[in-house]
Amino acid sequence: MPDLSVSIVNTNSRELLLACLESLAGTAAEVVVLDNASEDGSAEAVRERFPDVRLIAQSHRAGFGANHNTVIRATTCRYVYVLNEDTTAGDWGFEALTTYLDAHPRVAALGPRLVYPDGRLQDSAWRFPTPLVSMLGLVSLGRLGVTQSRGDAPRAVDWVMGAAVVLRREALDEVGLFDEGFFLYSEEVDLQTRLRRAGWEVHYFPLVSVVHHESQFSADIPERRINEMWRSRHRYWQKHHSGAGARIAALATGAQYAARAALSPVARRDPRLGARMRLHAHDSLRVTGPGLRELADEWNGRVGTAPQR
Numbered sequence: 001m002p003d004l005s006v007s008i009v010n011t012n013s014r015e016l017l018l019a020c021l022e023s024l025a026g027t028a029a030e031v032v033v034l035d036n037a038s039e040d041g042s043a044e045a046v047r048e049r050f051p052d053v054r055l056i057a058q059s060h061r062a063g064f065g066a067n068h069n070t071v072i073r074a075t076t077c078r079y080v081y082v083l084n085e086d087t088t089a090g091d092w093g094f095e096a097l098t099t100y101l102d103a104h105p106r107v108a109a110l111g112p113r114l115v116y117p118d119g120r121l122q123d124s125a126w127r128f129p130t131p132l133v134s135m136l137g138l139v140s141l142g143r144l145g146v147t148q149s150r151g152d153a154p155r156a157v158d159w160v161m162g163a164a165v166v167l168r169r170e171a172l173d174e175v176g177l178f179d180e181g182f183f184l185y186s187e188e189v190d191l192q193t194r195l196r197r198a199g200w201e202v203h204y205f206p207l208v209s210v211v212h213h214e215s216q217f218s219a220d221i222p223e224r225r226i227n228e229m230w231r232s233r234h235r236y237w238q239k240h241h242s243g244a245g246a247r248i249a250a251l252a253t254g255a256q257y258a259a260r261a262a263l264s265p266v267a268r269r270d271p272r273l274g275a276r277m278r279l280h281a282h283d284s285l286r287v288t289g290p291g292l293r294e295l296a297d298e299w300n301g302r303v304g305t306a307p308q309r
Helices: 014-024 042-049 064-073 094-103 131-140 169-175 187-197 222-240 243-263 265-269 271-283 292-303
Strands: 004-010 030-036 054-058 079-084 107-115 155-157 164-168 201-212
Touching: 004 014, 004 064, 004 094, 014 030, 014 042, 030 042, 030 064, 042 054, 054 064, 064 079, 064 187, 079 094, 079 169, 094 107, 094 164, 094 201, 107 169, 107 187, 131 243, 164 169, 169 187, 187 201, 187 222, 222 243, 222 271, 222 292, 243 271
Parallel strands: 004 030, 004 079, 030 054, 107 201
Antiparallel strands: 079 164, 107 164, 155 201
16 A cells, blocks of 8 residues: 555535545545535535545635645645545556655655546646746747646656645655645645755656546636736745746736737637736736635635634
């Protein structure tokens, strides 16, 4: 049995969660689900259909990093597989992942190859969004020198997507867990930045493939999602770069959205897409609207629960 705990956080994605757990059934790993105060019967369905899965039924709603931190603190395995509820796999490759980590003791984060349900490759590893990389992304409209999830052999990268990433507990003990100041988005970039600066490595591992179905939990609230994304980006840049560097990175990234919107015939035909692109450009200067954190706070206030501080 691999020394591996699987950490899954779920918010009102019952069917996706059950499909994920079904694909995990019979695997030799500890599976832990933190249900983020769902209202769709997710927790009850897990208890009924997957009694061997360890369930943490949370009464309040918290962010991505805070929820996975709860699972990490509640487990003891040497490796923690942070996994979205909207993922499945025919072969999770736990033995291959842990064998690779055992053979490479300085690798602190390992990301498998991600694919869409139709089998197309999904970009899942990138260079850090430094001011220089952000400028490169603007010049090439994100097409050059940014994506690192290519090739068929494992290799070192800057950071891998938090939808599926195996973390080494020893490294987390050294640099700390997810920064809970990020509610959603960029928390995995921040963690892997801290790991890299402490001398650890991040690798992309395309020998194992995971299907990422991309949950639409916030698809009906795009403005809040965009606001939260940019709030997290600003926090990341301000945390890891100078004031001038943070502003350059934000302006370059916002300008990239504006340029793509101007050049995209789809954006010109679809007023909703055009509006979202304009919101991205606006938020690159300053986020003024509420995000997903406020949505969770509103829910917690309405039902009378709140996370313990």
